[in-house]
Amino acid sequence: MEEKLSKLEEEIKNLNPDEQKQKLNEFMQTLNPEELNQIKQSQCVFCLIAQNKAQAKKVYEDDKFLGILDIRPANPGHVILFPKNHINFLSNLNEKDISDIFNIANKIGINLVEKLKAEGVNILVSSGLAAGQKLDHIAIHIIPRFKDDKISFEWQPKEINEEDLERIKNLIKVEEVKEEVKKIKKEKIDVENRIP
Ligand SMILES: [Zn+2]
Known part of the structure; x- marks a missing residue:
């Protein structure tokens, strides 16, 4: 190459x-x-950081994920968490990695509250250009929040009728995850009912 x-x-x-x-x-x-x-x-800044070719203040690292301080934070303590591999959209992460990355994000959020005395935390994912994703490498933003910090994620609510709500509900309904949850619950019950 x-x-x-x-x-x-x-x-x-x-x-x-x-x-x-x-x-x-x-x-x-x-x-x-x-x-x-x-x-x-x-050409990707997250990849360069993951390969140690660019510097960053790391707050989390394992073999798959890296969490760094945003150098242009919404608030001090704003962390960007991303996979070390160049993956463009959240939906391209496998299920295990999705579960791991949110788990890590949650733990970082807990630290922001405990150590930085944040009064709240936003865990924000922008997947896709229209959603405000800026780089071609998926990242989760973990933002410590304080009362009256002037950060806003508010939007103007749109009008929608009952018919459209019903139609969209049917269209986007997710069945498989529910099945998965049911399966897990059932297995648990089976184990509990097992006679030793
Ligand atoms: Zn990348």
């Missing part, structure tokens, strides 16, 4: 910006998904 890149650099260095852009586009077309991901990672 590095060889390919230095060859490209050599090829385009004497071209004008328009020609450079075109060459670059042509080059991107020749890459396979693995190589494209490598390029994305080399």
Whole structure:
């Protein structure tokens, strides 16, 4: 990959910006998904921090996740928690990782309350551009809150009728997770009822 890149650099260095852009586009077309991901990672600030190529104040680290202090915090103590792998959307994390990352976020939140004397915590995920996701690497924001801190997540409520509420409810209803929960409960009961 590095060889390919230095060859490209050599090829385009004497071209004008328009020609450079075109060459670059042509080059991107020749890459396979693995190589494209490598390029994305080399430009992603979260990936650079995860690979220790950029500095950050780490408040949590394990083999899969990293929590760092936001250097432009909503409030002091604002933590950004993300997977070390370059994963773009929350829905692309596997179920175990989703459960782990929220567990870690919750523990960080508890520390914000206990150690920083936060009076409340927002745990915020923006998945997708329309939701305000700024980078191509999913992250959870854990924000300590204080009374009258002037941070606002408020919105203007929209009008909606009963018919639309019912239609949307049926459309987005999630069955599988419920089944899973039922299964877990049942297993528990079975174990409890087992005669030794
Ligand atoms: Zn990344």
